[in-house]
Amino acid sequence: MSHLKYGLIFLLMAFVAASSHAADAPSATASLPPPSSPSRQHTYVFVHGAWGGGWQWKKVDALLTADGQKVYRPTLTGLGERVHLASPDINLTTHINDIVNFILWEDLHDIILVGHSYGGMVIAGVMDRVPDRIARAIFVDAVAPNDGESLNDAFGGAVQLGAVKDGFIAASWVKPGKPIPYDVPHPAKTLSEPVSYKNPDALKLPVTYLLTVDPGKKPADDDFYKFYERARARGWSTLIMEADHNPEWFKPKELTGLLEQAVDHPEAR
Secondary structure (H helix, E strand, C coil): CCCCCCCCCCCCCCCECCCHHHHCCCCCHHCCCCCCCCCCEEEEEEECCCCEEECHHHHHHHHHHHCCEEEEEECCCCCHHHHHHCCCCCCCCHHHHHHHHHHHHCCCCCCEEEECCCCCHHHHHHHHHHHHEEEEEEEECCCCCCCCHCCCHCCCCCCCCCCEECEEEEECCCCCCCCCCCCCECCCCHCCCCCCCHHHHHHHCCCEEEECCCCCCCCCCCCCCCCCHHHHHCCCCEEECCCCCCCCHHHHHHHHHHHHHHHHHHCCC
């Protein structure tokens, strides 16, 4: 998911809280209150983006764990270390089931559910299924779908994802011989299946949307800005940070601070 904002804008691999004038402000992170020690322990469940895996969140995991938090970062079927299960029949429901069943079998409650990029499609479906297990959801530069939308619908077919071959979209940026871990081909059916996001209890959950904006760009020019605006229209708390599409790789400390702020100080917008 590291190439969403470069070249062909590969969508889903997988600063300041936004005000009503955030679209005109390139950055205001310095005005945020500094991250403080979490008020209590929380349980975070991270859902990675397309082509990726739970391995992408190791740095954030280490930082949150050092702060006394409990962290899980499951990998979706057919990706990462589960690439041996790859199949063109994998769809969005498969990935929603992955996370729902993970939550149920681990007997997790009051979780902070975090979805990155394509992971926003997955966590929306999880919210619809098990809202009673979720304390807050956080969308990190992610698709925030409406009920009945697929990822392709959400982007209106305007973004080129890459050619589909044998039911997969290749991770064309991965060079031959690259050592593990690396991005792997993503099952294309996950992008065309609509999500159910209409459970009244799911729609009542507290949610934060975190938009990442490349240095030198305006928020309104960002590929995910439409979802940031959708979040504001829904009354979600919102944050903007200066970073590329993968802050978990390149700005893990700053991202961790904002995640903790979203949980412990959601009123800061």
